Amino acid sequence: MPAIRPRTAWVTGVLASAVAASLLTSLPANAVVGEKAKDGTYAFTAKLDIGGGQRSCSAALVEEEWLITAANCFADNPGQGAKVAAGAPKLKTTATIGRTDLTRDGGTVANVVELVPRDDRDLVMARLDKRVTGVAPVGIGFNASLPGEDLWVSGYGRTKDEWVPDRLHYAKYTVGAVKDTSLSLTGKSNDASVCQGDTGGPAFREIGGRYELVGVHSMSGQGGCFGSDEADTNKDASDARVDDIAGWIQTVSSRNLLSRANWKNxxxxxxxxxxxxxxxxxxxxxxxxxxxxxxxxxxxxxxxxxxxxxxxxxxxxxxxxxxxxxxxxxxxxxxxxxxxxxxxxxxxxxxxxxxxxxxxxxxxxxxxxxxxxxxxxxxxxxxxxxxxxxxxxxxxxxxxxxxxxxxxxxxxxxxxxxxxxxxxxxxxxxxxxxxxxxxxxxxxxxxxxxxxxxxxxxxxxxxxxxxxxxxxxxxxxxxxxxxxxxxxxxxxxxxxxxxxxxxxxxxxxxxxxxxxxxxxxxxxxxxxx
The missing domain is CATH 2.120.10 (Neuraminidase)
Known part of the structure; x- marks a missing residue:
């Protein structure tokens, strides 16, 4: 579900096949139709520009130098598998973090210089070429989500009436089935939908004013998204789980944690x-x-x-x-x-x-x-x-x-x-x-x-x-x-x-x-x- 900005015929073809595809089979998860986020809200959500506008995804900051997102965003054939090679991404990838309104300054713009994929699900860690300061990373949840639990989802993807929105959106979802590596989500409101551009964005819970990552957007029905078939009402989504691999995420994101400092000081x-x-x-x-x-x-x-x-x-x-x-x-x-x-x-x-x-x-x-x-x-x-x-x-x-x-x-x-x-x-x-x-x-x-x-x-x-x-x-x-x-x-x-x-x-x-x-x-x- 790599959110792909429809600026080429190839992207249009992906969108057309996505509308006809069945949920959770071949449709990669793609934008959150919901409320516009106020400035500074869910600032850990990142916008990814892959290949100079060829693709667009969302992500989440989990450490000052690391994002987590969907592997499909970097796959050679998005929607046909999430296998990605470790190392530098094939296409230049720029991340914008801490900028709720993309038309404004502020936040951090950094390049993705390394990918560390997770082979058993649609998930990849992405290392940045600079540290992100002034933005609190989202916490990593070690507790499995339960059916019926409410979560927030966010992303920079298209909405019901915007093809290329400039502002982060969010919506509340309810957890359905919880499987070994994924969990299904259903919107709490009629207009909640995960669309193209939201792929790789976070699903998270709020605990006493802090946020804890639960899943990463992978696939969706895209009902109600701009460009989808009016007859398509499927708005459910599927996210890759993170709770069962939270230790792996911490291990990857902390690899260069101590070496950043001059310990003689x-x-x-x-x-x-x-x-x-x-x-x-x-x-x-x-x-x-x-x-x-x-x-x-x-x-x-x-x-x-x-x-x-x-x-x-x-x-x-x-x-x-x-x-x-x-x-x-x-x-x-x-x-x-x-x-x-x-x-x-x-x-x-x-x-x-x-x-x-x-x-x-x-x-x-x-x-x-x-x-x-x-x-x-x-x-x-x-x-x-x-x-x-x-x-x-x-x-x-x-x-x-x-x-x-x-x-x-x-x-x-x-x-x-x-x-x-x-x-x-x-x-x-x-x-x-x-x-x-x-x-x-x-x-x-x-x-x-x-x-x-x-x-x-x-x-x-x-x-x-x-x-x-x-x-x-x-x-x-x-x-x-x-x-x-x-x-x-x-x-x-x-x-x-x-x-x-x-x-x-x-x-x-x-x-x-x-x-x-x-x-x-x-x-x-x-x-x-």
Missing amino acids: AAHMASGYFTGNSAGGKRRMDLFVVWKDGSASLYQGADHNDPKYPFSAEYKVAAAGSYWKDARAVTGGSFTDSGSDGITVRWANGKLSTYTHVDQNGFHDEKEHAYSDTWKRARLITAGRYTANNLRDDLLVLWDDGSTSMYSDTDTNGVRKESQLTKADKSWTEAAQITSGEFTGKKTADLVIRWNDGNTSLFPGVDTAGYHDRIRIRPDGSAWKNAQILTVGSFTAAANRPNDILIRWADGNVSYYPGVDASGTHSEVQLVG
């Missing part, structure tokens, strides 16, 4: 469940990064299990030059009883504060705990489960004189109940990084310390009484002396125990070690470099 990293958990609890931990220019990124943990791609999206949550340039120590942890992690920061001016919630939209509910010269001496901080409180993490601090303290009742009201774990110790001033995790199965969390000489030690089961044992997982002089930033999290799988250690190296490479335990680190997974 990462100043701080913190892990946690910031963006919430996914359906079924499959999502891995998120990663918060503060860059040297004061900007900040939130990398959302992926829902699939491919160890090479632990994150599925990047959200810019602070711009260059922001107040984050004054952060001196950062840690992620659970500081409320909400189940969502936050971020605690020691600032250059001696302020210690916590953001109780962090998500794609930024930082929320900052609570100031302390503001004094004393906290300027807090060189390294980490949050972990060091007491019996399983709902909130505790804060462990390494001071500039080599002493360490634990604050075991840290919450939104402040840091309280200080326990001094060690007195001033010159040797501890050689500690370069500290981070907390679950490695040994003790009742409380373990502390990881990376020293300047590369020695890296694991202190199992730290509590208010101090450190009870020490396990060296990297010897003196090891390559870990080049590890600039360490953070611990579940990057291999959700709630992975033992935890993984993620490292940003001095040369800008990024890797992690899955399942660290008392026997040390095991295989390394290279993410960047």
Whole structure:
């Protein structure tokens, strides 16, 4: 159902055969007759121009560099199969994203430079030659649609009275039969119809103000579309399903996610469940990064299990030059009883504060705990489960004189109940990084310390009484002396125990070690470099 603009006799022939064809057999899905979208509405819907006007399709932005659309749009013989070769498209393809009214400026215009087809359905991923900013990608639904569920559909195809419309249209549909790779849709209103030009457009649900992709337009009856037979009243459509391949979509769209950044410029990293958990609890931990220019990124943990791609999206949550340039120590942890992690920061001016919630939209509910010269001496901080409180993490601090303290009742009201774990110790001033995790199965969390000489030690089961044992997982002089930033999290799988250690190296490479335990680190997974 590649929407083909009828500017040639060949296109007219396709349209004529489409009118006579039966639904879901040989008719490729093609435009949404419905309401005109207001500016900025469903901005993730993209318009595709294939071959300089030879074909026209719709698509959906699923990541800043990736669209998802119908494979039929790029097939040699649209309507006679959706097989497409991987690689660059045969015809030059231009995508317009974030421009509800095509006659206006704004949004992003980019070229499609790579196709990654899905062989078992009419579906293809399309990589752009530039990142799309200012438009929130549509989420990927992992929950199967159910018969009777209402969905929204959108597209740039023809309407009942427009051959080449300049504005995005949308309509509400109801799900009918749900098959292994497809689902059928019926319009909720009399004028709802998927027409030529809508091929590859999204069908999506709305959940609390966010949108979740359910299907991609593949075939339709086109009843009521401009140019169709007046006697043709078939307005049903068929979409390719995405819920059962949501992990594959994330894997493809996150391939070059981390490599886009210069990781030598990462100043701080913190892990946690910031963006919430996914359906079924499959999502891995998120990663918060503060860059040297004061900007900040939130990398959302992926829902699939491919160890090479632990994150599925990047959200810019602070711009260059922001107040984050004054952060001196950062840690992620659970500081409320909400189940969502936050971020605690020691600032250059001696302020210690916590953001109780962090998500794609930024930082929320900052609570100031302390503001004094004393906290300027807090060189390294980490949050972990060091007491019996399983709902909130505790804060462990390494001071500039080599002493360490634990604050075991840290919450939104402040840091309280200080326990001094060690007195001033010159040797501890050689500690370069500290981070907390679950490695040994003790009742409380373990502390990881990376020293300047590369020695890296694991202190199992730290509590208010101090450190009870020490396990060296990297010897003196090891390559870990080049590890600039360490953070611990579940990057291999959700709630992975033992935890993984993620490292940003001095040369800008990024890797992690899955399942660290008392026997040390095991295989390394290279993410960047």
